[in-house]
Amino acid sequence: MVLAPIDFSDPSRTALDVAARLARHTGAALHVLHAEDPLMAEAARQGGIDLRADTEEELGRFIASTPSAAALAPAKHVAIGPPVDVILSAARTLGADLIVVGSHGMSGAERLVFGSTTEGILRNAGVSVLVTPSAWAAAGAGGDLTGAGPLIAAVDFSPASLAAARSACALAAALGTTTELVHVVPELPVLARWSAHAAAAVREGVETARAELARVTADLHCAVSVDAKVETGGVADRLAAAAAPSRDRQPILVLGRRGAGERRGVPGSTAYRVLTLAKVPVLMHIE
Structure with missing residues (x-):
């Protein structure tokens, strides 16, 4: 209901x-x-x-x-x-x-x-x-959500985000669209003389995230096509950009809310900033 x-x-x-x-x-x-x-x-x-x-x-x-x-x-x-x-x-x-x-x-x-x-x-x-x-x-024009999609799930590998990914798959199947999983590796703000080390750390983080995201994708057993992406930069900004609408895309962004043991389930500052920046519907998945 x-x-x-x-x-x-x-x-x-x-x-x-x-x-x-x-x-x-x-x-x-x-x-x-x-x-x-x-x-x-x-x-x-x-x-x-x-x-x-x-x-x-x-x-x-x-x-x-x-x-x-x-x-x-x-x-x-x-x-x-x-x-x-x-x-x-x-x-x-x-x-x-x-x-x-x-x-x-x-x-x-x-x-x-x-x-x-x-x-x-x-x-x-x-x-x-x-x-x-x-x-x-x-x-x-038919009074439903035909044409909406893809469902874009923000994945940081926490239990809440994995539950959100499952929810994105289920809703994508119901709407007849596809799913995208997006993980963002934050860039490291460091002094200029340490920039090479920071860049290397980000590259390593990207490779690790790609491997983990591939495992998550396989474990989802999603009934629709799933595209997994790893981005770098500001987390909220990159998620909002990944879900930007265009003439042939009407994404719905899916986030997972923290569980009861994680700061009483309050959405974090990143989630609020995503909600601030997104120009598409945002589903806060709560189990």
Whole structure:
């Protein structure tokens, strides 16, 4: 089941469209949720206004104006409470397999300002989260995700990234596209007189990574074609570049969130920077 929380903003409309297309493509149920602010709800109650009924009507209009979602006649939910709490509670209660949320604008040249809701979901969700950039539009005209791909999995050989690679394979098979595995060997910032040694260390790292990535690729037993690549440079920058869209490519980038024993599962600074730079949907895989 796909859960699409909306706040009636343009980014949430994009997220709803992607959620609906993915649900249609995979045969999943779509549920649309709006969290009503408790203070607003109380003020409306005191004024004799049935805010829940009004919000449900607005939710229906919002869905109706998003053709991919309207075609699925999704289940609608309105709940009162802090958005993150409401969304995570609904995901648990409804048995969601995926939460699809929009990003919320840019500040400066490359710093994405996530709404506190999006960040809270990424930090605390018990299921995978797909973050959609507001400017992204699906290529297919059939109301699904035909034409999306490849699925690009960032692999640093941690358990979380290997799980993300498996998830990328599964989703690629469902969408009828291919998978790419990308590992980035960071360049070493050193004094100029040590640059030759640093370059040698990076070359050695690349060779080691290629061998390990080949083993990972074989162990995946992916049902679709897999292309493995080793890049060098800034990790977030190279991942964003590897997933850059073009006329004939609409990639979806897949990252793995750290496990419970790794800083409480909070996405690291690299993951947040990737989310900042990527111009395509980013799936944060959570087991």
